[in-house]
Amino acid sequence: MIEQLWSDLIEFTSQFVIPDWGALITLLPVFLTIPVFLYISWTIYKWATAGPKRSGKRRLPPAAPPGIHMPGPSFAPFVAAAGMFLLVFGLVAGGIWLAIGGIALALTLLYWGREALREYDGIRASAGQPVAVGMLPAPAGTPPEGVHMPPPSFRPLLVAIAMTLLVFGLIVGGWLILVGFAAIVITGLGWLLDARKEYVAVERADRTGHLDLGGAPNWPKATFAGLAVLVAIGLLFSSSLLPNSGSATEAAPSGQPAAGGGAPPPGSEPPDVPAADVTIIALNIDFTTKDVTAPADAPFTIAFDNQDTVPHDVVIKDDSGGTVFQGEVVTGPKAVVYDVPALTAGGYTFVCSIHPNMTGSLSAG
Numbered sequence: 502m503i504e505q506l507w508s509d510l511i512e513f514t515s516q517f518v519i520p521d522w523g524a525l526i527t528l529l530p531v532f533l534t535i536p537v538f539l540y541i542s543w544t545i546y547k548w549a550t551a552g553p554k555r556s557g558k559r560r561l562p563p564a565a566p567p568g569i570h571m572p573g574p575s576f577a578p579f580v581a582a583a584g585m586f587l588l589v590f591g592l593v594a595g596g597i598w599l600a601i602g603g604i605a606l607a608l609t610l611l612y613w614g615r616e617a618l619r620e621y622d623g624i625r626a627s628a629g630q631p632v633a634v635g636m637l638p639a640p641a642g643t644p645p646e647g648v649h650m651p652p653p654s655f656r657p658l659l660v661a662i663a664m665t666l667l668v669f670g671l672i673v674g675g676w677l678i679l680v681g682f683a684a685i686v687i688t689g690l691g692w693l694l695d696a697r698k699e700y701v702a703v704e705r706a707d708r709t710g711h712l713d714l715g716g717a718p719n720w721p722k723a724t725f726a727g728l729a730v731l732v733a734i735g736l737l738f739s740s741s742l743l744p745n746s747g748s749a750t751e752a753a754p755s756g757q758p759a760a761g762g763g764a765p766p767p768g769s770e771p772p773d774v775p776a777a778d779v780t781i782i783a784l785n786i787d788f789t790t791k792d793v794t795a796p797a798d799a800p801f802t803i804a805f806d807n808q809d810t811v812p813h814d815v816v817i818k819d820d821s822g823g824t825v826f827q828g829e830v831v832t833g834p835k836a837v838v839y840d841v842p843a844l845t846a847g848g849y850t851f852v853c854s855i856h857p858n859m860t861g862s863l864s865a866g
Contacts, residue, residue: 674809
C-alpha cells in the first residue's frame with residue numbers, strides 16, 4: 502500500500518519536474534491569450550466608465566503642463582506585438598516560421614528603438630523651434646526642475662534578444678541553454694550598470710543643479726558582437742563538427758550514448774526498435790540516420806526511435822516544401838511506428854517540427 506502511494510506521488514510530481522514540453526509549447530498561444538483578453542476587457546471597462554470628454558459640443562484639445570513633453574501617437578507597440586505574435590507562432594509551427602518570427606520580432610523592436618531615438622533627438626533640438634506635427638509642445642532646454650528624463654536606452658532591446666535566446670535554448674536544449682543564460686546575465690548586468698549611472702547623475706544634479714542626460718547612446722556593437730559569438734559557440738558545440746560535441750554519437754565508456762544535447766541520462770536503456778520498412782533514429786537533438794530509402798507508390802512504415810529525453814517527431818516534405826506526412830510527437834526515450842501513405846518515386850526531406858535543425862533525406866523508389 503505504501504509503495505503504491507509512493508509510486509503515485511512520484512508519477513504525479515514527474516509532470517512538474519519533467520514536463521511534456523511539446524504539449525506546453527502548443528498551449529503557449531492559450532496562455533498568452535488569457536492576459537491579453539483580461540487587459541482588453543479592463544481597458545474597455547475603464548473607457549466605458551471614464552468621465553465626460555467634451556465641454557459643450559467641442560472636444561477639449563490635449564494640453565501638456567508647462568515644460569512637459571508629450572510624445573505623439575505611435576504604432577510601435579502594435580507593430581512589436583505583431584512581431585511577438587509571429588515569434589510565438591513560429592515556436593509552435595516550427596520550420597521556416599520560427600526564423601520568420603525571430604526576424605519579425607527583431608525588426609519591430611529595432612523600429613521601436615529608432616522611433617524612440619528620433620523622438621529624443623527631437624526634444625533636444627526643439628528648443629526655440631517648431632515641434633513636429635502630432636507632438637505637443639516640447640520643453641525649451643532641460644526638463645523642469647525636479648523632473649528627471651532618462652536618455653533612450655538599448656537595454657530593453659538587448660534583454661529581449663537575450664530572453665529569446667534563452668527560450669530557444671530551452672526548446673532546442675544542449676549548449677544553447679547555457680548561451681541563453683549567459684546572454685541574460687550579460688544584458689541584465691549592463692542594464693543595472695546603466696541604471697546605476699542614471700542614479701549617480703541624479704545625485705550629482707542635487708548638488709550641482711545640472712542634470713546631464715548623457716545624450717543619445719551609441720549602437721551597442723560590442724554587445725551585439727558578443728551575443729553573436731556566444732550563439733556561434735553554442736551552435737558549434739551542439740553540432741557534430743567537434744569531437745565529443747552535443748551531436749556526437751560515439752558511445753560513452755559505460756556503453757551508453759554520449760551525454761549532452763538531450764541524450765538519455767546514464768543508466769537508461771534505449772527502447773527496443775520495432776520492425777518497420779524504414780528506421781529513423783534521433784539522438785542529441787539530431788537525426789543519426791541522415792539518408793533512408795522507402796518503397797515508392799505503396800504505403801510503408803517508419804520505426805522512429807527517439808533516444809533523447811526531449812520531444813521529437815518526423816515530418817516528410819516534398820521538393821516544394823509541402824508536408825506530405827507528419828508523425829506524432831514522441832518524448833523519449835521511446836520508439837513508435839508511423840504508418841506513411843504511398844509516396845511517388847523521388848527525393849524527399851524529413852525534419853523535426855520542434856527542432857528545425859534536425860534534417861535528413863528520404864528517397865522513395
